[in-house]
Amino acid sequence: MINFNTVSLPPLPYQFTRFSGRFFGIAMAEYVVSNIVNWERDYKNVYRGQCEGIWIKDKVFADYRTISDLTIGILGMGAIGKHVSQVLKGFDAQVWAMARTIPEPKDRCPYVDEYRSVSELPDLLQNCDYVVAMLPATIETNNFLGGDILKNCELKKSVLMSVGRGNVISEQDIVKSIENGWISGAILDVFAQEPLPKTSLLWKIPQVIITPHYAATTRGIDVAKLFKENLEKYCANQPLPNIVHINKGY
Structure with a gap:
């Protein structure tokens, strides 16, 4: 895989597309929603009880939050982030989004309640119950949430979800x-x-859930479908989606 962060490349003389968009968006949205429900209902502890033959009945189970109770911040509003926001809004969540450039009102995603710029990240962190990092790997995103920036989550004791x-x-x-x-x-x-x-x-911290980079695993059938769609658009001289921008790193 080419690392655009370290390799200097001239402009491409042709269009180069990424596998992204709705196919990844569907899988990512399912991952985000299922893990929020898992966290709020404490299914991890319930499964531990099952493995030990224990019928867990705790008052905490009657005090869970539904997705509609939550404010969820999405860092990265590309095609995948927009699809995730659509699904979350279907559960009546409050959706905040951080974008490199805040779009004009007429161009904003209809499923996002609040936009914040990169410089306004602290405000987003202070207001969100979940922070979903969906950022690509670029020079600008290296250690983006490092240092003390997550101290801004202290008020709401946010849950960090890293899937980018x-x-x-x-x-x-x-x-x-x-x-x-x-x-x-x-x-x-x-x-x-x-x-x-x-x-x-991380393996030993009870407050951490680890999955092996499979939130949005590429499926062969989806690649074939997208290739067919792109080929039809190319032959019809229509714009292609998900064009790679070398200067952006993705």
């Missing part, structure tokens, strides 16, 4: 944010090093 690329935050900063009480936990699908080493502290 693992360069956005380091393992050390995730651990620090949990230990300091800035976030209540993390749902992690991507990591700086994959597979995640067995020595990683």
Whole structure:
């Protein structure tokens, strides 16, 4: 795979498209919704009880939040982020979005309640129950959530969900944010090093859910469908979706 962050390339003399859009959007939305429900209903603890033959009945189960109770922040409003916001809005969530450039009102995603720019990230973090990082791996996103930025989550004890690329935050900063009480936990699908080493502290933290980078796994049938659609558009001289922009890194 070409790493656009480190390789200097001249402008392409042809159009080059990515596999993205609704196919990834559907899978990613299912991952986001299922993990929010899993977290709010504490299914992890319920499954542990099943494995041990314990009928868990705790008052916490009667005090869960539904998605409609939540404000969910999406970092990265490309085609996938827009699809995820549409699904979340279907559950009546409040959806906030961080975008590199805030679109004009007429161009905004109808499923987003509040937009924030990159410089306004602290405000988004202070207001969201879940922060879903869906950012690509670029120079600009390296350690984007690192340092002390997640201290802004302390008021709402947000849950961090990382499903974009693992360069956005380091393992050390995730651990620090949990230990300091800035976030209540993390749902992690991507990591700086994959597979995640067995020595990683993340494996042992109860407030962390780990999945092996499968939130939106590419399916062969979807690739074939998208290729067919793109070929038909190309032959009809229609614009192609998901064009790669070398200068952006994706």
